[in-house]
Amino acid sequence: MKIEFSPIGYVRSPFKEPSGVPIQTRAGSDIEGSIEILDEYVEGLSDLDGFSHIIVITYFHKSKDYDLLVTPFLDDVKRGVFSTRAPRRPNPIGLHLVRLVSIEGNNLNILDIDMIDGTPVLDIKPYIPQGDERTDARIGWLEGKLQRFLSEYADDRFS
Numbered sequence: 001m002k003i004e005f006s007p008i009g010y011v012r013s014p015f016k017e018p019s020g021v022p023i024q025t026r027a028g029s030d031i032e033g034s035i036e037i038l039d040e041y042v043e044g045l046s047d048l049d050g051f052s053h054i055i056v057i058t059y060f061h062k063s064k065d066y067d068l069l070v071t072p073f074l075d076d077v078k079r080g081v082f083s084t085r086a087p088r089r090p091n092p093i094g095l096h097l098v099r100l101v102s103i104e105g106n107n108l109n110i111l112d113i114d115m116i117d118g119t120p121v122l123d124i125k126p127y128i129p130q131g132d133e134r135t136d137a138r139i140g141w142l143e144g145k146l147q148r149f150l151s152e153y154a155d156d157r158f159s
Contacts (some may be wrong), residue, residue, distance in 0.1 A: 007120035008044075009037040009106075011058065015116045018062055018087065022114040023073050033098075033113035035121055037106040049103045053127035054110075059120040060092035074145045083140060094119070097127055 012034040015021045022031070035056065037045060048054065065088065071077065072084040081089055099111040108124075 005059070005122050007038070007059070007122065008041045009035050009121040011035055011115045011117065011119040011121060013113050013115050013117040013119070018116055021116060023085070029112050031111065031113045033110050033115065035108040035110060037108065039106060042106045045103055048100070048126065051100055051126040053097055054100050055125045055127050056096040056098055056121060057123040058094040058096065058115060059122055060087045060094055061118065061120055062116065063087045063089070063092035066090055075141065079141060093122070
């Protein structure tokens with residue numbers, strides 16, 4: 001089975017390379033960026049301006065190859081790639097929760113960016129806390145490491 005996607009837009013970011021990017025959107029707090037939506041998809045932005053946060057699904061276009069065991073940013077032990085948020089994955093898809101500041105035509109102004117400039121955007125969904133938040137979630141090997149998780153920036157290990 002072959003699965004194909006086409007971008008609906010592209011990220012505009014102060015980050016030009018993966019190294020130095022916040023490893024999560026919370027670590028990128030208040031960092032400004034934008035998403036330029038292609039003209040044929042602008043109508044789909046109707047009513048999105050009522051949401052404070054959006055989930056952005058991206059394609060990690062600079063990710064080359066992958067390993068099933070990786071040493072994540074917050075650990076020195078190799079972990080299964082599916083237990084991490086490492087960008088080098090069998091299907092290099094990113095998931096980002098960002099603050100939506102405003103929509104101007106085809107441009108979404110966002111905050112809390114953890115994406116590099118030119119990243120293709122595959123989809124956008126509204127963030128709905130009542131549907132997305134889980135208070136009973138376990139966090140596996142990340143237990144005790146959350147302070148770093150919310151402030152860590154990427155090095156070049158996945159470049």
